[in-house]
Amino acid sequence: MQRQDRTALAALQSQRQLSRMFRNAIARLSQLRSLSWPPLRAEDSETLRRNKLGVRGLNGVLIGMVVVLSLVLAREFVTRELWVKLTVTSIGIAAYLIWALLGVIPFTDSVLRPGDALKDSSWPARAWPGTWLFFAVELAIATGIIVSSLPVNPAGALRIVLLPILAHAAIFLRWRGILSIACVCATIYVFTIARPDAGGGPVGFLIEGTFTVVCMSLVVATLKGRKEIERMADKLASANRHLGAYAAQAEELAAARERNRLAREIHDSVGHYLTVVRVQLEAALAMHHRGSGLALDAVQKAQSLAGEGLREIRSSIAALRAAPLESRTLCEALLALVAECESAGLSVKIDVQGTERELTAGAGLTLYRAAQEGLTNVRKHAGGAGARLLIDFRPADAVKLTVSDDGPGTDSINRGFGLLGLRERAALLGGTFSTQTSPGGGFSLTLELPE
16 A cells, blocks of 8 residues: 555656646747847847857857758658658757757856856856756757668768757867767767768768858857856956955954044043033032032032033934034134133133134034143143133135143143044044143144145
8 A cells, every 4th residue: 555655656746747847848938039049139238249149140050050951851852752751850850959949048048148147156057958868868869860861861961960969068068078979979970971871972061061160160159258257257256255355454444443533532522521520629629618609619510511521422422423513613612612611710712813614524523622622631731821722714725723821831742642532633634733832831732624
């Protein structure tokens, strides 16, 4: 009982496989016309147009050869009234032509889609329905046509059915496969030409020679095209590897730049507010013994500034945008900064030279951060001296900002992260940044940005 079930299951699987092959063959036949003689369109590229003409040439030679062969044989069969041979040979020639055209559909499809051919790791394309199955059937049909037509073989014309097989071998196979098919075709050729009724003569050799030259020239062109596509595929793979390496480097560089930018933003915003809060708290401690009112006022100012600093941090982290200049001009933001410093006990004189004009977001933020860093340094190091903030719009192609104080100065500058960040900001915008100090001569920083 189990044996019968296995037999039935095997029969069912065979039936399904045959049905699948039949549906596949029907689909291939629907492709046959458009791929055997691809239409030329005005929008075709020059490369695609050449490929279509090559496909037409290859299939045109095959179709022309089979048509000539059919006409020659039909004439002989009709003359000798060999109707059975005429029917069998006609069916065989028609089957040979259809099978040969069906077999090269995968190759034709690749030729008409050269971009996809570069991505196809199985290049050269396999013949349909499978390379060796295709060649076995093609050789069987060709041999059957030759044998069934004997002794009628005018001018040896039947032997030319072997030439497309050689051409297909050169297209679909590597050198070992080509050599194997060539040996089989040579054996069939020697067998038929050695027979006394095989025909031959000048006309036969002329036909064979003509088709040989045409087919082999097309095959050579195909081999060259295949090697060029393989070379281009290797170059494309190499370029993709290099591009991947460059993309990784660019990603690392972009991440480093973003880290530096965030570090500058945090230092310039949070550092400024924390410095002011510290100054207010120190003032509260100093004024505590004078009266609770003054100390409480200083603490309230510190609380207000701490709130502003917190909002600045949230803005930087959430939006990473230039909040200080949002909905106000650079001069308005600088006046607010000066008022904030004066409320903390720092005397600041602001001077605007020239007429203010609209700046890019990056330039405006960089100038604001430079003023913020300069005034923060005055609070830290100037010992209570006053500060001067100068913004100069008079140059037509640049904007210049200077922050200076009358403090004790120094003979060496401690280049902390704040000054380094300002130098990096200026360099990113193509500007210049400089500092100047001397013992007893105060300190000044200058930032100039082009427009």
